[in-house]
Amino acid sequence: MNAAATTDTKRKPFSEWLKTLTFYELLVGMKATLTHLLNYKPITLQYPHEKRLLPDNYRGMLSLLRYDDGTEKCVGCDLCEAACPSRVIRVVSGEVPGEPTKRYSKEYYMDMTRCLFCGLCVDACPVDALAMTREFEWAVYDKRQLHLNKQQLLAIGDRAFPVREKRLELQHPNVAFFNVTFKHLPQKEN
Amino acid sequence: MEIGLRLAVSLAQIAAVMGVVMLTVMVLTLAERKVLGWMQDRMGPMEVGPYGVLQPIADGLKLFFKEDIIPAGANRFLFTLAPILALVPAMIGFAVIPFGPSMTIELFGMQVKPFVISDINIGILYILAFASIGAYGIILGGWSSNSKYSLLGGLRSAAQVISYELNVGLAIVGVILLSGSLSLVKITEAQAGGFWNWFVIAMPFPQIFAFVVYVISSVAETNRVPFDLPEAESELVAGFFTEYSGMRFAFFFIAEYANMILVSCVAAALFLGGWNAPYPGTILGHLGLDALAWIENVVWFAAKVYFFLFLFFWLRATLPRLRYDQLMRFGWKVMLPIALGNIVLTAIAAYFFPR
Numbered sequence: 001m002n003a004a005a006t007t008d009t010k011r012k013p014f015s016e017w018l019k020t021l022t023f024y025e026l027l028v029g030m031k032a033t034l035t036h037l038l039n040y041k042p043i044t045l046q047y048p049h050e051k052r053l054l055p056d057n058y059r060g061m062l063s064l065l066r067y068d069d070g071t072e073k074c075v076g077c078d079l080c081e082a083a084c085p086s087r088v089i090r091v092v093s094g095e096v097p098g099e100p101t102k103r104y105s106k107e108y109y110m111d112m113t114r115c116l117f118c119g120l121c122v123d124a125c126p127v128d129a130l131a132m133t134r135e136f137e138w139a140v141y142d143k144r145q146l147h148l149n150k151q152q153l154l155a156i157g158d159r160a161f162p163v164r165e166k167r168l169e170l171q172h173p174n175v176a177f178f179n180v181t182f183k184h185l186p187q188k189e190n
Numbered sequence: 191m192e193i194g195l196r197l198a199v200s201l202a203q204i205a206a207v208m209g210v211v212m213l214t215v216m217v218l219t220l221a222e223r224k225v226l227g228w229m230q231d232r233m234g235p236m237e238v239g240p241y242g243v244l245q246p247i248a249d250g251l252k253l254f255f256k257e258d259i260i261p262a263g264a265n266r267f268l269f270t271l272a273p274i275l276a277l278v279p280a281m282i283g284f285a286v287i288p289f290g291p292s293m294t295i296e297l298f299g300m301q302v303k304p305f306v307i308s309d310i311n312i313g314i315l316y317i318l319a320f321a322s323i324g325a326y327g328i329i330l331g332g333w334s335s336n337s338k339y340s341l342l343g344g345l346r347s348a349a350q351v352i353s354y355e356l357n358v359g360l361a362i363v364g365v366i367l368l369s370g371s372l373s374l375v376k377i378t379e380a381q382a383g384g385f386w387n388w389f390v391i392a393m394p395f396p397q398i399f400a401f402v403v404y405v406i407s408s409v410a411e412t413n414r415v416p417f418d419l420p421e422a423e424s425e426l427v428a429g430f431f432t433e434y435s436g437m438r439f440a441f442f443f444i445a446e447y448a449n450m451i452l453v454s455c456v457a458a459a460l461f462l463g464g465w466n467a468p469y470p471g472t473i474l475g476h477l478g479l480d481a482l483a484w485i486e487n488v489v490w491f492a493a494k495v496y497f498f499l500f501l502f503f504w505l506r507a508t509l510p511r512l513r514y515d516q517l518m519r520f521g522w523k524v525m526l527p528i529a530l531g532n533i534v535l536t537a538i539a540a541y542f543f544p545r
Binding site: 026029030032033034036037040041042043044046 | 225227228229230231232233236504505507508509
């Protein structure tokens with residue numbers, strides 16, 4: 001037994017020599033490639049002509065949303081700016097003229113060159129004013145075109161989400177509405 | 191008048207052969223990418239024309255209109271000369287390849303062999319000689335580029351071509367011993383009458399070992415995977431043509447594919463019976479259509495050549511690149527002894543059992 005083991009390590013068995021002589025390993029590999037040639041099933045997607053079906057929770061381009069009456073959802077609370085890890089968002093908050101208790105975002109900028117599409121701003125938003133669309137074809141020739149302002153972000157939201165959320169009746173027009181029902185608060189009769 | 195006519199006929203023949211070769215190169219550039227893609231579950235080029243069939247034309251146009259860059263510090267004369275030195279020997283070898291039966295037709299009162307440009311009696315030697323000159327194009331291209339990658343590619347190519355030219359030369363000696371001629375036409379005619387007369391399995395001594403040595407060495411000689419060390423893209427950018435662009439690059443590219451076709455033609459002619467069908471005679475000839483029998487022979491020749499070309503792609507899709515010392519050891523310690531032993535055994539067999 002011991003002697004046989006030592007001879008095995010010293011001398012290749014005959015079948016090994018035969019495999020070397022007949023290029024057995026090469027033939028195995030060539031059979032594999034030929035099998036793929038004969039059972040030709042490409043996994044390629046011809047991208048510009050055919051596109052993948054993206055999942056609903058795809059984290060693509062960011063957008064600002066509106067209510068169904070066309071008013072902006074954003075209340076200028078700056079939470080998205082605070083949540084953003086890459087400092088993409090810059091919000092300039094301001095009062096709604098004539099309504100000192102109501103605020104909105106006077107200016108809203110996103111520098112999409114820095115965005116890493118983590119979705120933390122969407123999570124942070126208390127009024128669901130931010131959303132991620134399924135747009136991803138945002139290659140541009142000029143980097144500055146990725147520096148988006150509020151109008152552009154609203155336009156993306158308009159084209160990506162045609163069905164808008166209803167502005168709730170219970171919201172006081174003078175109170176910044178956070179996306180919770182304030183059942184315990186006295187309601188104002190309109 | 192007589193000599194002018196002969197010149198015109200020869201030039202027409204040369205033009206026809208060059209046209210067929212260039213067309214095959216075009217087909218090959220597409221076929222390689224397609225076959226490689228299919229073997230790797232991809233599609234290959236799909237954009238230009240239906241299923242990408244017009245891709246070679248797009249590639250050619252692109253290369254034609256590219257800027258021709260000569261790097262600073264390059265030896266301009268040799269840099270210009272190298273692509274031509276690579277291309278011309280690859281194309282010139284086709285002069286002695288018999289593409290079809292060696293019949294003679296009467297044209298303007300002259301005897302013309304339509305399927306071989308010139309049947310010189312040292313045909314195979316001529317091909318080997320010019321194939322060696324082709325290596326100069328690669329070496330000079332690598333050296334004159336004034337780039338370390340090009341130089342390394344050129345040096346590797348020099349060593350590789352020397353090692354494997356030798357094996358190619360020795361592998362075909364057995365065939366020459368059996369056929370008793372260096373002319374490719376005579377060698378092909380000696381294999382007529384069925385596949386059992388092809389030199390790869392013909393008695394008295396089958397040249398199967400020489401065939402294997404020839405195929406492996408010819409892959410190495412044309413710098414194809416798995417012996418593509420001179421242009422190893424993962425190590426040497428593009429090897430000897432790193433600095434080349436535009437039409438000069440296209441020359442090297444065409445030379446590589448023309449060399450592939452040439453070695454495939456030689457392999458088909460030497461070992462697989464050339465234009466002979468694997469059965470005695472031709473089917474069209476047996477049916478009484480002797481005038482059309484050449485079509486069948488040419489189709490058989492093309493089929494054999496394309497089998498070898500497919501083998502080149504197949505090997506490329508399958509095998510990884512050899513290391514440099516493995517390449518040298520394989521060439522000198524494995525291929526060379528097999529080729530030499532084959533010569534000895536064939537000589538003995540041919541002496542005792544003359545054909």
